[in-house]
Every structure is written in structure tokens, then in C-alpha cells.
Amino acid sequence: MVRVLVGNDWSEELEEPAGSGWAVQRLVWFARDGDLLVLPVHPEDEFLDYVTSMTGVRRASLRVIVPPPGRLGTGALTADRLADARFLDELRAAVDGRPVDEVFALWPDAVVAELAGALGCTAALEGHGFLSQGGGLLASSKAVFRALAAGVGAPIPDGAVCSDAVRAELHIDRVLGDGGSVILKQDYGSGSDGNEIVSRTPDVPLRGARRLRVVADRAALREYLAERWDWLSVGGRDRVIVERYHPGSRAYFAEFWISDGGVRLGGHGEMRYRPLPEAQVMPATGLDERQLDTLVEGGRRISEGLGALGYRGILSADAVVTPAGEVLFTEYNGRATGSTHIYEIVGKRVVGAGFGTDRVLLERVWPQGWTVPSFADALRRLRESGDVYDPATRRGVVILAAYHPGRKGVMLCFVDENLEAATRREQLVGRLFT
Amino acid sequence: MVRVLVGNDWSEELEEPAGSGWAVQRLVWFARDGDLLVLPVHPEDEFLDYVTSMTGVRRASLRVIVPPPGRLGTGALTADRLADARFLDELRAAVDGRPVDEVFALWPDAVVAELAGALGCTAALEGHGFLSQGGGLLASSKAVFRALAAGVGAPIPDGAVCSDAVRAELHIDRVLGDGGSVILKQDYGSGSDGNEIVSRTPDVPLRGARRLRVVADRAALREYLAERWDWLSVGGRDRVIVERYHPGSRAYFAEFWISDGGVRLGGHGEMRYRPLPEAQVMPATGLDERQLDTLVEGGRRISEGLGALGYRGILSADAVVTPAGEVLFTEYNGRATGSTHIYEIVGKRVVGAGFGTDRVLLERVWPQGWTVPSFADALRRLRESGDVYDPATRRGVVILAAYHPGRKGVMLCFVDENLEAATRREQLVGRLFT
Numbered sequence: 076m077v078r079v080l081v082g083n084d085w086s087e088e089l090e091e092p093a094g095s096g097w098a099v100q101r102l103v104w105f106a107r108d109g110d111l112l113v114l115p116v117h118p119e120d121e122f123l124d125y126v127t128s129m130t131g132v133r134r135a136s137l138r139v140i141v142p143p144p145g146r147l148g149t150g151a152l153t154a155d156r157l158a159d160a161r162f163l164d165e166l167r168a169a170v171d172g173r174p175v176d177e178v179f180a181l182w183p184d185a186v187v188a189e190l191a192g193a194l195g196c197t198a199a200l201e202g203h204g205f206l207s208q209g210g211g212l213l214a215s216s217k218a219v220f221r222a223l224a225a226g227v228g229a230p231i232p233d234g235a236v237c238s239d240a241v242r243a244e245l246h247i248d249r250v251l252g253d254g255g256s257v258i259l260k261q262d263y264g265s266g267s268d269g270n271e272i273v274s275r276t277p278d279v280p281l282r283g284a285r286r287l288r289v290v291a292d293r294a295a296l297r298e299y300l301a302e303r304w305d306w307l308s309v310g311g312r313d314r315v316i317v318e319r320y321h322p323g324s325r326a327y328f329a330e331f332w333i334s335d336g337g338v339r340l341g342g343h344g345e346m347r348y349r350p351l352p353e354a355q356v357m358p359a360t361g362l363d364e365r366q367l368d369t370l371v372e373g374g375r376r377i378s379e380g381l382g383a384l385g386y387r388g389i390l391s392a393d394a395v396v397t398p399a400g401e402v403l404f405t406e407y408n409g410r411a412t413g414s415t416h417i418y419e420i421v422g423k424r425v426v427g428a429g430f431g432t433d434r435v436l437l438e439r440v441w442p443q444g445w446t447v448p449s450f451a452d453a454l455r456r457l458r459e460s461g462d463v464y465d466p467a468t469r470r471g472v473v474i475l476a477a478y479h480p481g482r483k484g485v486m487l488c489f490v491d492e493n494l495e496a497a498t499r500r501e502q503l504v505g506r507l508f509t
Numbered sequence: 510m511v512r513v514l515v516g517n518d519w520s521e522e523l524e525e526p527a528g529s530g531w532a533v534q535r536l537v538w539f540a541r542d543g544d545l546l547v548l549p550v551h552p553e554d555e556f557l558d559y560v561t562s563m564t565g566v567r568r569a570s571l572r573v574i575v576p577p578p579g580r581l582g583t584g585a586l587t588a589d590r591l592a593d594a595r596f597l598d599e600l601r602a603a604v605d606g607r608p609v610d611e612v613f614a615l616w617p618d619a620v621v622a623e624l625a626g627a628l629g630c631t632a633a634l635e636g637h638g639f640l641s642q643g644g645g646l647l648a649s650s651k652a653v654f655r656a657l658a659a660g661v662g663a664p665i666p667d668g669a670v671c672s673d674a675v676r677a678e679l680h681i682d683r684v685l686g687d688g689g690s691v692i693l694k695q696d697y698g699s700g701s702d703g704n705e706i707v708s709r710t711p712d713v714p715l716r717g718a719r720r721l722r723v724v725a726d727r728a729a730l731r732e733y734l735a736e737r738w739d740w741l742s743v744g745g746r747d748r749v750i751v752e753r754y755h756p757g758s759r760a761y762f763a764e765f766w767i768s769d770g771g772v773r774l775g776g777h778g779e780m781r782y783r784p785l786p787e788a789q790v791m792p793a794t795g796l797d798e799r800q801l802d803t804l805v806e807g808g809r810r811i812s813e814g815l816g817a818l819g820y821r822g823i824l825s826a827d828a829v830v831t832p833a834g835e836v837l838f839t840e841y842n843g844r845a846t847g848s849t850h851i852y853e854i855v856g857k858r859v860v861g862a863g864f865g866t867d868r869v870l871l872e873r874v875w876p877q878g879w880t881v882p883s884f885a886d887a888l889r890r891l892r893e894s895g896d897v898y899d900p901a902t903r904r905g906v907v908i909l910a911a912y913h914p915g916r917k918g919v920m921l922c923f924v925d926e927n928l929e930a931a932t933r934r935e936q937l938v939g940r941l942f943t
Contacts, residue, residue: 088672088673088676088748089672154676185669185670202660204659204660204662205656205659205660207659207669208652208655208659208665208668208669208670209652209655209656209669209670209671209672209748210656210657210659210660213653213656218642218643219647221642221643222639222642222643222647222818222819223639223644223818223819224642225638225639225641225642225644225819226636226638226639226818226819226820227817227819228638231642234642235619235642236619236642236643237643238522238523238643239522242522242588310745311745311746312745312746314643379817380817380818380819383661383813383814383817383818384656384657384660384661384814384817384818385656385657385659385660385661385814386660
């Protein structure tokens, strides 16, 4: 038996990939002994050594296969690379006639279904039929999300899904007229990049959007929409989400694994923004029992709905908790998210049983102003200072991702008994990199 | 208690309505005593008299409400007409404080959810939340259909859902390379209008498409796609369906009613093409037991999948039966279709218990060359010849639809003990109109 892991990213059917092959290297966290890893670029030896030492996987048992460069070079596993004859030959040779018992991909793309087909192992990819017909896109659509969430009775913010600016204007104006503000979302945006907030006044704190646009009246709103509709709708391709924005909310996720056997809760956490994503805390903190229950049960219902369509894989249901304490679902992300390897591998496998009881995880997006020349150097500094994660104490810093040359940094995860201790450690560690 | 019936059509969010208010008058078939009917134009008195005489509804108990003309005039119930303040006042006055126990619309549009909201009766519209977020569009998308059908294990023809011409070319070429032909479908086409067939040779009989394009080789295919992609994808808005075409197949539907209480089979039938739709036979004929079972059980699974998302209403699952006897699902239509009033009202209510056992229905699209100056005249001729439907014998001709001035005709439905008898009657009746 052998597993094939695919480090693909955001679907090429949605936008031209701009990846550098950096983020998808988190795939290594999911590896088990004997796995075949398909990645757009070869990870650094230091990163492979480090991650496998943390997960207890025999590094030598892994095989990383990198297809020849494709139409966009080596930044992403584009369809042409995954269909390349030399690559397929190499992958088949590595499989070496053994049955493939699982194909695991970061993104539920039709090209992954085609890869499984080329390997003759479609049964190893749950949801193969659904994926082969492009169903994976439905699990990243905010328009589909809103219909489904409303359909299964998960609470969502007031709003609408709009095919045209006239309809959007009606709904935005209705919310602004109540004294509210609105967040507009591209159907397939991610990481807050496809969102803008619209308000009649400038005093709205931003979260999850790059900018605030003040529209004093209906005429200004119409002008704004005329200017931005093309961007919001991606040139008229997609519908646009209009959603009442709740200033001062906190953002959470509950992530599920949907399989032929049913739906299981993977993990949950808080996402912190300033105004863009800057940190995650797992498990979720700051929720009362009813709120956590609403988050998990609503997310489960959403997952069951998508599972009934045929989707198999990971689904993160995102929600805000308003200052009034309401839990409102805002989107879903059907893929291995930026949280999956943290709770599932670092939390459950590296930290182990204490994760969520006597240990929490604080993931920090590499802050501006911090800098380190290489992965090896980041690890060396953490080892020398004694801050690196220690299995004996189950405390310290885990490096989550490969080195990012553009940001000159790595993603860090602070493991400690509570958030305060993790935050203290973070302040100490900052001195190593500033 | 009162019911509100909405004669809306194809969603304005998908295309500019081009309706003349003719087709949606079939709404009258669904009326029960005391209903309020919202229609784009006033039906002719003769049509209202006739349909209610057939269904046994007290014509005087019905109230037809026509909103003031909208941005496109009176052809369709556009969003502006359904939100018109005078119309809403008139509708509220007609409701007269009674509880609304059902809102029934021909098309599951977000504007229907908004109408229910304006009337304060969202609970009377099952699936209100799903509809309010534009979920109804998912039930007419052939792209969503293919993922869902594959996901729930309903058999579909070989093919793919393609965001770009490069991907489409790969899949088309694969099928053509096998000696097959391909039907390309717009995501939201209807009535065969959005379909084209592509083949390497011209000897392919057309069904369900306006034209055949011969592409002798890969270069010709590429040229064809370059020319037609904009049309196929509706200017890049939608994905395009590539589907292996099975010449010589017959086309069937199984239609379901999805409610909070579950999924029930409404009816099934055969759709006949030459190459465009020309007739329907209900119930389905010419299927063996296994084929009928596959049609109904596959359609049920598809309906349950869409129901799990939150969709409520009517769903027709369409399938072809290939010359080899395989049943393959090809699309679904989530709305009151051109079949719904026939099996549900003419079949079950007008014909009654014998429908499907000792009586079949043959619906005939008004043939070219037939002509009649008015609805009243068509009815008079059928009465005088003795061909009009007779409740005593449960045989004869039912007029299904209002008069169509463009076609100078009406849709006819022949009720008889079998298809042969219905076809004989049709030949006799032809003399009345030629």
C-alpha cells in the first residue's frame, strides 16, 4: 500500500496561480512513512529533516516527486505539470505496482481526479466522481456557501448574493439605511483579499478586508458600485456577496473532515485580524459553551449538506461572533486550509493528547520587521535560545512552513499551557529576529 | 388561509427575459379555490374559463393580479415589478390579513423569497432561506448537476465541466479520439438552445441541439472552440459542459417534489426531439423495469442531494437511454417545468386515477403548418369535431396553454388509452388546423 500526497494550491480554473511553491510545502506535515509527495519544487533538506523529525516519520521512506516545469514555470502544480508524461512515468515507477490506498490533495481540484485516473486508483480518492466534474469549486464559493448555510439552517449575517449591481445596491442600501455597514466579497476571494467594507461613515474598524469605502449616500454608493463591480464580480464572471458587517466581532472556524464514513470534527480555532489575518489560536478561546456549540453544530450541518452533494475532504466553516454574542457563519473553505496541519498534525500528533486541554497553539504570521536569512538559521536561533519546541515539556516554538524568501521569514507556532504564556514566549522570541 | 401563486419565468439573474407572458399562464393549472395568481399579463377570459372548468376550480374565487409594467414592459415578472409598491399594496389587500399558507412560484428565484418577505409570510415558502441567497440558480446549473449526480452516484455520460477552452479541448479530443461525438452545453441553457454537437464526421443524428459542427482534426476543434467559446461560456461567465453524445438515444425525465417532509416522485415521461423538443409522453414508455428503476432511483438520489442543500420545490432529472440500454443522467431542471402541469394536474387531477394505468398523455408542441386564429376558435373546433377531452370517456384533447400569437397556435395534449390511439387522434385533429 502507498499514499500519494499532492501539494497543489488554489485551482487554476479560478485564477492564474501566482505561487512560489512555498505555502504548499506544508504538505510534508501530512506525510506518513512510505508516502509519495508531489510538490511544485523540492523542499529544502533542512525543512524535510525538521518536519519529519517532529512527526516521527522516517525521512528516508518518503519520496518527493517534482514534475517538470509547466506553462507557468515551477511555482504551482498546474494541470499541464500533473498530466506530464515523464512525471506520470516517474510517479508510476515510484508506486511500483503497489495498490494506492489514498490520494490526498491540498485542493479538491478536477486535475487531482484526473491524476488518480491516470494512476488507475480512482477508488483511493474519495469523492472522485464529484471532483472529476469540478465539484471542488462549489466548496470554495461564497455564493454557494450562503445558499447552503441558509438551507441547512446555520445562522448567517443579513445579506444577499447578487448577479448585478442593481440588486447589490438595493441590498447594500437597505443595510446602510439601518445604520449598518456592509462587507462585499468576491465569490472566490481568499485571505481577505477579495473583500471591501462599505459604510456611510469612516469610523468602522476593519477586519477581513483591505479597505473601507465611505459612501455618504445612495448616489455615492451607485458610483462606488459602478467603479468596483468589475473587480467584485471578477469581470462579470461571478456573483458578489453582500453581507452585513459586524464591527468588533471576533472570527472563528470549525473544520471538519468529510468522508464516505461521515463527518468528523477536525478542530476549531480563532482567527485574528489586524485588519488582515495575523494569528490563529487553536482550540477556539473566548467562546461560551452555547457559542462553541453553535459554531460546531452549524459547521457540522454545513459539512453534512456539502457531503450529501458528494464532496469529500476538509471543510472549514468560518463564523464571526458579534459583540452581542451572536454566532454568524460567513464563509467556508473546502480544502486543506492554513489551519489544518496546525491542529491536525502539530496539535494532535506532535503535542499529542494534551492539545486542547493543557496546551494551546498560537500561530503567528511572520511579522513585518522580523527577519531571518534562512530556514536553517531560524531553527538554529530557536535551538540556541532554548525556545524550540521540546517534546519533554511540550512547550516551545514549532516552525510551520518552509522559508519564505520574499518575507525573509517562516511561520511560527507557539505551544504553551495557555495563550498568555504563548504570547510571552512570542515576545521573547521576537528578539531573536529583530 | 390563502395561497399566492407566482407566474415568474427563467431568472433575470441569468438572462434578460424575452417572454411575452404566454408560457407562464400555465400557472392557472395549479390554481385551487381562493388562490391569488400573480401574472405578467392578464390571461384571456376564455383560457381562465377553460382551465378552471377542467380542474373544477371556481373561477370566481380566483384573483389574478398583474403588477404595473416594469423596466422591460409586461413580458415577464421582472424584479422591479414584483417589488412595485402599488402591486404589493394590491396583493396585501387581496390577502386581506389572512395567513398565507403557501407561496408557489414557477421559478425558484431570490425575488420570490423577497416577495414572501414583503408579504410577511416567509414560512409559507419552503426553502425560503436557500432561495433568498440565490440558491435556486444551483438547481438549473448543468455544472452543479454533473458534480452532484456524480457525487450521489447517479450515472452520467463521460465528460467534464470546463472553465477554459484548453481543458475543454483535451476532453473533447479524448472522446472524438475514441470515435465518439460530443455535445457541448451552456451551463444554463434550456430547451436545447444552449447546446451544440461536435463530431469528426457529419453522419450524426441530432437530438437536443440546434446544430452539428464537424471538426475533422484537433486543429479544427481548436478553431471551433476559439470561435464558439465566448458563446458557450456566455462571455466567460459560466463553465461549459463537455459530454459524450450518444446518437440514437431516447430522452426521459423523472420529476420530484422536494419538501421539508421529504422527496416524492411527481411523474416521469419521455421527451421527443426532432432535433428540438417536439412532444412528450407521460408516463414514460419504452423502458424496461430496470431502466425505469434506474431513472427513478437516480433522480431520487439527485433530488435528495439537492434537498440536503436546502432546495425545496420541483426538480426534473433528465436522462438519456442509449441504444445499448444504459440510463445516463444529462441535466436537471429545478423549477416547474413544461411537464409539471401535464402529469400533476392534467394527468392526476383531470384524468384522475387512470392516468398511467389505462390512460397516457401525449403533449404535442404546436406543429409548423398548423394554424388557428385564437384560443376560443381552437376550443370551438375541438368541441365541434368531438375531439375535445370528455370526462365521461376520459379521452380527447386538452388545450394546455394560452394562445400563442406568434406561433398562431396552442399546445395540445392527447389523452387516450395508449400512445397509438393518441397518435391516431392527433392525425385526425391535424385536419382541424391545417
